Every structure is written in C-alpha cells, then in structure tokens.
Amino acid sequence: MKWSGFWLAAAAAGVKGQEQTGNHIDWPRWCGKVYEAGYPGFDPGGQTSAPTAVAGRPLLHVQFQPRYSLYLDSEEEGEFVVNADFSQFHGTTWPNATSIRASKFIFSINTVEGDDPLVQNLVTVNTTGNIFSFDLSRLTPSLEPIQLVLYGAPEGGDPTWTATSSLYYLPEKKKGSVTRIDNLKGGLWFRNTASKNKFEPLLAYGFYSSYDGFLGNKNTSDIQHYADLGLNAITPLTIYRDSANEFAYMDKIDLKFMYNLREGYKNLTYVHEQVLAARDAEAIFAYWSADEPDGWQDPFSAPVLAYNLLRKLDPYHPVAVVLNCQNYYFAEYSAPADILMADVYPIGINSTFSKWGTACTPSLGDCGCDNCEGTVQDVPARFDDLARYESWLGRWPKTKIFNPQSFHGQDYWFRDPSPAEEYVMAALALNHGAQGVISWVYPTSEILGRAHGAFAKVISREPVLGFLVGGDRPRKIDVRVPGTDVVDVSGWVVGKKMLVIVVNGGYIDVRQRVEVPVPNATVVAGTHWGNVTWRLEGEKLSTGLLPAMAVSLVVVDVR
Ligand SMILES: *[C@@H]1O[C@H](CO)[C@@H](O)[C@H](O)[C@H]1NC(C)=O
Ligand SMILES: *[C@@H]1O[C@H](CO)[C@@H](O)[C@H](O)[C@H]1NC(C)=O
Ligand SMILES: *[C@@H]1O[C@H](CO)[C@@H](O)[C@H](O)[C@H]1NC(C)=O
Ligand SMILES: *[C@@H]1O[C@H](CO)[C@@H](O)[C@H](O)[C@H]1NC(C)=O
Ligand SMILES: *[C@@H]1O[C@H](CO)[C@@H](O)[C@H](O)[C@H]1NC(C)=O
Ligand SMILES: *[C@@H]1O[C@H](CO)[C@@H](O)[C@H](O)[C@H]1NC(C)=O
Ligand SMILES: *[C@@H]1O[C@H](CO)[C@@H](O)[C@H](O)[C@H]1NC(C)=O
Numbered sequence: 300m301k302w303s304g305f306w307l308a309a310a311a312a313g314v315k316g317q318e319q320t321g322n323h324i325d326w327p328r329w330c331g332k333v334y335e336a337g338y339p340g341f342d343p344g345g346q347t348s349a350p351t352a353v354a355g356r357p358l359l360h361v362q363f364q365p366r367y368s369l370y371l372d373s374e375e376e377g378e379f380v381v382n383a384d385f386s387q388f389h390g391t392t393w394p395n396a397t398s399i400r401a402s403k404f405i406f407s408i409n410t411v412e413g414d415d416p417l418v419q420n421l422v423t424v425n426t427t428g429n430i431f432s433f434d435l436s437r438l439t440p441s442l443e444p445i446q447l448v449l450y451g452a453p454e455g456g457d458p459t460w461t462a463t464s465s466l467y468y469l470p471e472k473k474k475g476s477v478t479r480i481d482n483l484k485g486g487l488w489f490r491n492t493a494s495k496n497k498f499e500p501l502l503a504y505g506f507y508s509s510y511d512g513f514l515g516n517k518n519t520s521d522i523q524h525y526a527d528l529g530l531n532a533i534t535p536l537t538i539y540r541d542s543a544n545e546f547a548y549m550d551k552i553d554l555k556f557m558y559n560l561r562e563g564y565k566n567l568t569y570v571h572e573q574v575l576a577a578r579d580a581e582a583i584f585a586y587w588s589a590d591e592p593d594g595w596q597d598p599f600s601a602p603v604l605a606y607n608l609l610r611k612l613d614p615y616h617p618v619a620v621v622l623n624c625q626n627y628y629f630a631e632y633s634a635p636a637d638i639l640m641a642d643v644y645p646i647g648i649n650s651t652f653s654k655w656g657t658a659c660t661p662s663l664g665d666c667g668c669d670n671c672e673g674t675v676q677d678v679p680a681r682f683d684d685l686a687r688y689e690s691w692l693g694r695w696p697k698t699k700i701f702n703p704q705s706f707h708g709q710d711y712w713f714r715d716p717s718p719a720e721e722y723v724m725a726a727l728a729l730n731h732g733a734q735g736v737i738s739w740v741y742p743t744s745e746i747l748g749r750a751h752g753a754f755a756k757v758i759s760r761e762p763v764l765g766f767l768v769g770g771d772r773p774r775k776i777d778v779r780v781p782g783t784d785v786v787d788v789s790g791w792v793v794g795k796k797m798l799v800i801v802v803n804g805g806y807i808d809v810r811q812r813v814e815v816p817v818p819n820a821t822v823v824a825g826t827h828w829g830n831v832t833w834r835l836e837g838e839k840l841s842t843g844l845l846p847a848m849a850v851s852l853v854v855v856d857v858r
Contacts, residue, residue: 319596320628321345329594329665330624336656340663345628347688352387359383359424360390361462363408363449364482364695366430368637369467369614371477372440377466379408379418380483381449382427389693391460393424394453406451406460410438417447421454428483438468442614467614475579476555477615480637485698486734486768487617487638491581493553500768501584502734503532503555503700504755506741506748510537513742519548525741526554528752531759534559534587534737539576550581557619557737558583561590564605565597571608578613585638586618592632594623594669599631606635621702625670625681629688639685639697640737643724644668644704645677647714654710667711675804678703678724679787682731700735701728705743705751715743718750719848722828725754726802726850730773730789757828763852766791766798773800778815783807786845788815792857796824799840801831801851809845820855828852 318324321331321344328334331343366378383404385393394401404424407416408431417433438445444465451460476491479498488498506525508514513521514537522545525533534557539546549556558577563569570588577583586609589602602620609618617637622629633639650666650673653659659666671677682699689696703724707715716724725736736758738751757763770791776799778788785804790797799817803809816839823835829851833840840853 318598320599320631321596324596328596330627330669331596332661332663332665334653334655334657334663334665340660342662343627345631346626347629347691349691350388353392356392356395357385357387358390359393359404359460360386360388360693361404361406361449361451361460362464362693362695363447363462364464365447365466366481366483367488368480368482368617369469369477370435371469371471372435373471374435376432377435377468378430378432381406381422381429381431383422383424383429383451384427385425386693388691394456401453403454404451404460405454406449408433408447408449411446411448413437430483435468438466440468440470442469442611444610444614469614472615475581475615476583478584478617480617480698481768482695484768484770485696485732485772487584487698488768489555489584491553493581500764501531501555502736502759502764502768503557503584504736504751504759505530505532505534505554506705506738506743506751507534507536507702508741510535510541514542514545517542517544519545522548522554523552525748526552528748529756530752531555531755532557532584532735532737533741536740538562538573546577546580546582553582555582555584556580557585557587560586560588560605564588565601567604567608570605571612574609574612578615583616585616586613587621587640588618588635589620589632591621591623591642593627593629596627597632599628602632602635617698619700622685623669625684626688627669629685630692633685633688633697637697638700638735640700640702640735641681641685641733642702642739643671643678643681644712644739645671645673645675646704646716646720647707647712648673649713665711667709675720675723675727676785679727679731682728682733686732696732698735699728699733700737701725701733703728703736703738703751705738705747706740715747717848718746721747721750722754722850723802723804723848725751725758726800726852727787727804729758729767730775730787730800730802732773734767754828757852762796762825762854763798763827766793766796766854769793770798776815776817778813780809780811780813780845782811783809786813790817795857797855797857799851799853799855801840801845801849801853803845803847803849806847808847811843813842813845815840817855817857819857821858822856824854824856826851826853
C-alpha cells in the first residue's frame with residue numbers, strides 16, 4: 300500500500316458501488332485479506348498454484364510469438380520465436396510410436412485469413428527460443444493486430460497442435476517515440492529522434508516522481524538535477540494538463556517517461572484524453588494503467604478495458620501494470636499488461652504484526668509487504684513467484700520491472716533502506732529477471748537519490764546494458780558457501796563475453812573462499828561495480844572476502 304492521500308481517497312470513492320474481487324468484499328481488505336482488527340481471518344482466494352501434473356508421457360507445449368512486439372512498415376524482415384518444450388502441465392501428449400521420427404515437430408505459421416504460410420519449418424522437440432525469419436512485405440500494415448495461427452505435427456504424424464498469437468505491423472510513425480519488447484529476451488527497445496529513429500536497448504531506471512515538491516515546482520532545473528544523478532527514466536505522478544512544460548523538458552533532454560494513468564484508469568474518457576496528449580511525445584516509453592489493482596481488489600475488467608483502449612489509440616508503446624500482492628488473482632490482474640511491475644517494500648517493516656493490531660499471515664493482515672519476511676530476499680522471491688505463476692499458467696513471460704522502496708513512513712516502514720540495501724535489492728531483481736528499476740518515490744533522501752543514480756549509470760549504459768537487455772535472460776549460477784544461503788549469482792552471455800552479478804544478501808561478511816563457476820572463462824575483462832577482488836583460475840572466479848551487502852558486476856571473456 301503506497302502512501303498517497305489523494306489516491307487513497309479517490310480509490311475509496313471509486314470502489315463504492317463497483318464490485319470488488321475476492322471474499323467478504325464489504326470488509327476492509329488489502330490483497331483480499333482483512334487488515335483491520337475485529338474480523339476473522341479467511342482464505343482470500345485467487346491463489347495461483349501448480350496445475351495437476353499429467354501422468355505418463357510428456358505433453359509438448361508449443362507456443363510462439365513475434366520476436367518483437369511490433370514491426371514498422373519501414374522494416375523488411377520479421378522473426379518468430381517458437382518454443383516447443385515438454386511440460387507436465389500444458390500441451391498435447393507427444394506420441395510414443397516408432398513409426399514417426401519422435402524428435403521433430405513440423406509446423407507452419409499463417410495469418411488467420413491467409414492460406415500461404417509465413418513460415419513452414421521444423422524444430423527439435425524440447426527446445427525453446429527457435430528463431431524463424433519471414434518476409435514482412437507479405438503483410439499489410441495496419442493499426443490493428445494481425446491474428447496468427449500455428450499448425451503443427453510430429454514429423455510424419457497427425458497435425459494435432461495449434462497455437463495462436465498476434466503481430467503488430469504498423470505504419471511508420473511520423474512523430475515521437477516507439478517502444479517494442481523483445482519477446483525472446485524480454486528487454487525493451489526504444490527509438491525517437493534522439494536515436495535517429497534507430498531502436499536502441501532501454502533499461503529504464505528512475506523514480507516515480509511527485510508533483511508536490513518536485514514537478515509541481517515548475518522548475519526545469521529540478522528535472523535536470525534528477526537526470527544529472529544518472530537516471531535515464533521517470534514515471535511522473537502528474538499529467539499533461541498540469542505539467543505540459545515539464546513533459547516538454549523531458550522530451551528535450553530525452554528523459555524517458557512512463558505515462559501515468561492511475562488516477563483515472565477506470566474512466567475511459569480520461570484514458571482517451573490522456574493518450575491523445577501523450578502518444579506522440581519524444582520521450583514516452585510506456586503507459587502505466589493500474590496501480591496495485593490486486594491490492595485494491597479492483598474489478599478484473601477495469602484494467603482490461605483501459606488496456607484495450609490504450610492498444611487501440613496507441614499501439615506504439617507498451618502498457619505496464621503494478622502488482623502489489625504476492626499471490627492474489629495474478630492471472631487476472633497481470634493479463635492486461637505488456638510489462639509487469641512489482642512493488643516489494645520489505646525494509647524496516649514488522650512482517651508479523653501490523654499497525655492495525657492484527658497478525659500478518661496468508662489469511663489475515665497487511666504489514667506493508669504482502670506475505671514478506673521483511674528482508675532483501677523478499678525481492679528475488681517475488682520475481683521467482685511471478686515467473687513460476689507464468690509458467691504454471693502456460694504463459695509467455697512478460698517483461699518485468701522492479702519498484703524498489705526508497706521511502707519510509709505510514710507506520711508500515713520504520714526506516715529507509717540503506718544505499719547498500721538498494722543496490723542489493725536492485726541487483727537481486729536483475730538476477731531474478733527484472734529488466735528495469737523504477738523506485739517509489741522522488742524526491743527521496745539526497746543519499747538514496749544519488750545511490751540510485753550511481754547504480755543507474757552502470758546498469759542502464761553500455762557495456763552492462765548490452766547484457767541485461769541484449770543478452771539471454773539471466774542464468775542462475777549455483778554457488779554454495781557453507782554457513783550462508785544468501786550468496787546469489789546470475790550470468791548473462793553475449794557473444795564471447797559474460798556478465799556475472801554476485802550478491803551477498805547478508806548483513807555479515809563472508810570471510811571464506813567463494814567460488815563462482817564460469818565455464819569457458821579465459822580472463823576478467825572488467826569490473827563495473829563493487830570492490831570485490833576476483834581471481835580467475837580453472838574457469839572459476841574466486842575471492843576470499845565477500846563483504847556484507849556486496850554487489851559485484853564482473854565481465855569475463857569466454858572461449
Ligand atoms: C513407448 O513404447 C515402448 C514400446 O511400446 C514402451 O516400451 C515404452 O514404455 C513406451 N514409453 C512411454 C513413455 O510410454
Ligand atoms: C526436456 O528438457 C528439460 C530441460 O532441458 C529436461 O530437464 C527434460 O528431461 C527434457 N524432457 C524430456 C522428456 O526429454
Ligand atoms: C530552480 O531550481 C534550482 C535548483 O534546482 C534553484 O537553484 C533555482 O533557484 C530554482 N528557480 C526558481 C525560480 O525557483
Ligand atoms: C472522466 O474523465 C473525464 C475527462 O477527464 C472527466 O471530464 C469526467 O469528469 C471523468 N468522470 C468521472 C466520473 O470522474
Ligand atoms: C512486531 O510487532 C509486535 C507487536 O507490537 C512485536 O511484539 C514484535 O516484536 C514486532 N516484531 C518486530 C520484528 O519488530
Ligand atoms: C563451453 O565451450 C564448449 C565448447 O565450445 C561448449 O560446448 C559449452 O557449451 C560451453 N559451456 C558453456 C557453459 O557455455
Ligand atoms: C568501493 O570502495 C570505496 C572506498 O571504500 C567506497 O567509497 C565505494 O563506495 C565502494 N564502492 C562500492 C560500489 O561499494
């Protein structure tokens with residue numbers, strides 16, 4: 300639950316007469332759980348859980364997506380990504396017969412209207428990330444998505460597989476920016492006049508930014524100061540009607556912004572009016588529709604209607620939704636979004652007993668961070684949860700952005716995180732799949748503003764940017780250190796280089812040998828963050844000291 304007096308009042312008024320989700324909808328609830336004293340706990344409902352595994356032969360789960368969420372009619376070649384992995388939960392039973400070659404899946408991808416396939420090919424079963432290019436000139440540019448269908452079969456077998464997807468093939472944009480999502484690697488690619496209309500990788504790093512005490516000052520030097528900290532993105536908590544000059548300044552200095560619709564996302568007239576004002580800006584990179592709709596138990600339809608209208612009015616920019624809850628109707632609340640943002644605010648909370656005088660459990664209470672333990676580990680745990688839910692639901696993973704806590708107060712959060720905790724939480728989020736960092740809320744303390752700016756300068760710029768956005772998704776590297784279970788390591792490979800991020804999420808120094816296996820590594824090419832000294836020997840990075848709350852970003856050359 301974020302502090303925002305205006306929004307609390309607006310939401311309270313807005314929900315009157317509007318159906319909420321979950322159980323006991325007349326009681327004061329957050330994430331479906333009653334939080335005030337005097338009520339019994341109950342099952343909030345809406346949990347995403349593992350589907351029942353299918354016994355026997357594995358299912359082949361076939362999914363496909365266009366490589367990029369949109370193409371422009373100035374482009375000639377498109378790509379599809381085809382996944383055909385074995386699953387216990389989703390798909391169709393793969394045959395067990397010797398009459399067919401049991402390892403190849405043959406398929407075609409067509410538009411729903413066209414009989415002439417865009418792609419006809421085969422993949423080895425139990426592989427993902429297979430890329431197939433096709434000729435975009437076969438399609439007609441349109442502002443509407445083009446519906447696609449895949450038909451497939453075991454090579455020589457019956458065509459019993461189908462999968463659907465859609466593709467935007469849009470008229471070239473004459474004015475303002477375009478953002479697209481790389482459906483293979485998850486990152487954002489952005490173009491505008493400043494990039495000479497060439498798509499460039501974007502790892503958005505900044506703050507939700509207040510009107511009061513910042514943008515409402517109407518002083519562009521304040522915005523310049525913000526950008527000078529090293530932040531490349533901003534989510535202004537204001538709209539064109541109130542801050543046109545400030546948005547113009549963001550355009551001018553290319554400070555990428557996510558446009559906020561949260562005050563009126565349930566009002567489609569409002570959404571319409573706001574999108575017309577924002578869609579041709581130079582610096583807009585996304586829209587933000589619903590803020591914690593799961594926390595507020597908003598009707599499922601509200602973010603869906605906003606999303607559909609946004610897609611119609613502006614198919615050139617993705618839409619983000621912020622989730623607050625650990626496991627409350629994830630399927631429904633995450634559906635109307637291209638980007639999922641996660642509010643995980645665990646620092647300085649009492650995770651077991653709330654200011655309302657109730658315990659916090661999976662069936663009761665609100666302690667400021669849903670089902671959290673109150674440590675930095677709640678951050679990677681949440682990103683793992685989101686990925687697990689997507690996999691259980693059989694969904695293609697969405698791009699994720701982490702919203703770190705840069706505040707205290709409201710009797711939930713008794714202190715600010717330290718800079719070290721901020722780095723650790725952000726790095727753990729990256730290690731567990733986040734590809735953007737937007738912190739709540741600016742202005743924050745001078746020290747946290749500078750801390751995020753310093754980290755942003757490293758991770759949102761080359762060479763690190765190329766790994767986090769252009770690289771394969773993070774691969775977990777298992778590092779066992781006796782006596783601690785909070786050393787967390789991931790690696791990203793691009794060509795002949797590998798980025799390794801090592802995090803000690805504990806409050807005590809690890810004073811023993813820590814070994815990080817990095818197969819095929821030949822030499823340490825550079826350290827981009829942190830003061831840990833690494834030796835590379837026998838394809839292992841090692842150190843004798845990993846300080847408390849250390850974050851280390853190292854690039855190694857690989858054979
Ligand atoms: C596949 O068929 C062979 C021969 O009939 C049989 O031995 C084997 O157990 C089957 N495997 C599965 C996973 O059903
Ligand atoms: C499919 O691939 C996964 C991951 O590589 C592997 O663990 C699994 O055993 C494979 N399944 C089959 C049936 O080959
Ligand atoms: C604008 O902000 C800068 C610092 O960011 C300050 O020095 C300047 O006095 C402010 N200008 C006005 C008109 O308030
Ligand atoms: C919906 O938005 C429009 C446009 O901003 C505004 O005029 C109208 O008052 C809003 N309606 C409600 C119920 O807030
Ligand atoms: C949480 O609050 C309860 C009740 O005030 C208290 O007993 C408990 O010690 C607190 N826990 C922490 C970790 O502060
Ligand atoms: C290391 O290199 C070998 C040979 O090029 C390759 O087969 C193997 O996949 C590489 N290992 C990793 C973990 O990248
Ligand atoms: C590295 O060490 C220096 C000197 O102690 C310190 O000022 C700096 O903050 C450290 N950097 C990081 C990223 O920990």
